Amino acid sequence: MTAAARGGHGSTRPRGTLLRATCGELAPMARQAPFPTGVRRAHVAHRARVNAPRFENSVRAMTATGGDAVAMGWAATTGPDRDTARQLLETQLPRRWRHVQAVAAKAERISAAVPVDDRQVLVASAWLHDIGYSPDLVDTGFHPLDGGRWLRRAHHDDRVAALVAHHSCAWLEAEERGLDKVLTAEFAREDTPVTDALCFCDLTTGPDGQDFEVHARLAEIRSRYGAGHVVTRFIVRAEPEIVAAVQRTERRLAGTTRQPT
Ligand SMILES: [Fe+2]
Structure with a gap:
């Protein structure tokens, strides 16, 4: 998991942070309910074959309004x-x-x-x-x-x-x-x-x-x-x-x- 993603699970991370994780890292995260501490909302897109740039735009929009997001890694996108x-x-x-x-x-x-x-x-x-x-x-x-x-x-x-x-x-x-x-x-x-x-x-x-x-x-x-x-x-x-x-x-x-x- 990237440093950004690891850091993102802590309570001191500022709101509105874009976390990055690979597809493999997202799969177990997606099964957790609720999502890991500090992740108010997650997009788990690796199952949906989403359009990658459009997904990134939605992540940016979400973080810009103070929400948190989990973005899948390049390999998945x-x-x-x-x-x-x-x-x-x-x-x-x-x-x-x-x-x-x-x-x-x-x-x-x-x-x-x-x-x-x-x-x-x-x-x-x-x-x-x-x-x-x-x-x-x-x-x-x-x-x-x-x-x-x-x-x-x-x-x-x-x-x-x-x-x-x-x-x-x-x-x-x-x-x-x-x-x-x-x-x-x-x-x-x-x-x-x-x-x-x-x-x-x-x-x-x-x-x-x-x-x-x-x-x-x-x-x-x-x-x-x-x-x-x-x-x-x-x-x-x-x-x-x-x-x-x-x-x-x-x-x-x-x-x-x-x-x-
Ligand atoms: Fe070519």
Whole structure:
């Protein structure tokens, strides 16, 4: 159990505290009645497969009004996103599934590159960023847009849907495909450490999940699709933005840029 959660069970803890515990720690807590001392109200969400960011928002609202809350850990909250990606990719696109697993693992490893409150969103987006490749989801044939639309139809968190729709400079590929107005109209594009970190994870991870230096990864994409292909045209145009996003993330990880708390 985290230090915050351990401390939260004492009577001296100030009211309105957000406690954090893993799913395994929450299970026995949930069986207690009443809840542990000092925990006036608990959300035990690991059984409900809740939408993680929405759950976090409800926790924030509760603590802001002086209530206490127990928040489940990342492993529990990202489980449904991992399961969604697995169902859509593992059997039909096993190579893509290997890539996605490595991208999500990297997102967890480098999550210090984004503010604490954004880390869950980063990992969720990493799991879901390529679901638009699934034959079950193909609509326009442009995987970021198809993935974002599917997530929205599934009532997933809108920020995650938008991050998926715009991931790794997708707006530039949308221009190449004549879909830029559609993409922009349907999904707001954020420009934050999260977008940089998601791009970093995707563009330093190869199609089989292997690590790549970003320029080598871009060369791999150009070679795989071939000259003249829309993806190659996009990658050539996007290279400066992609490299800049990777370098910003590396600087944040190196601690040269302070993250807001
Ligand atoms: Fe990807």
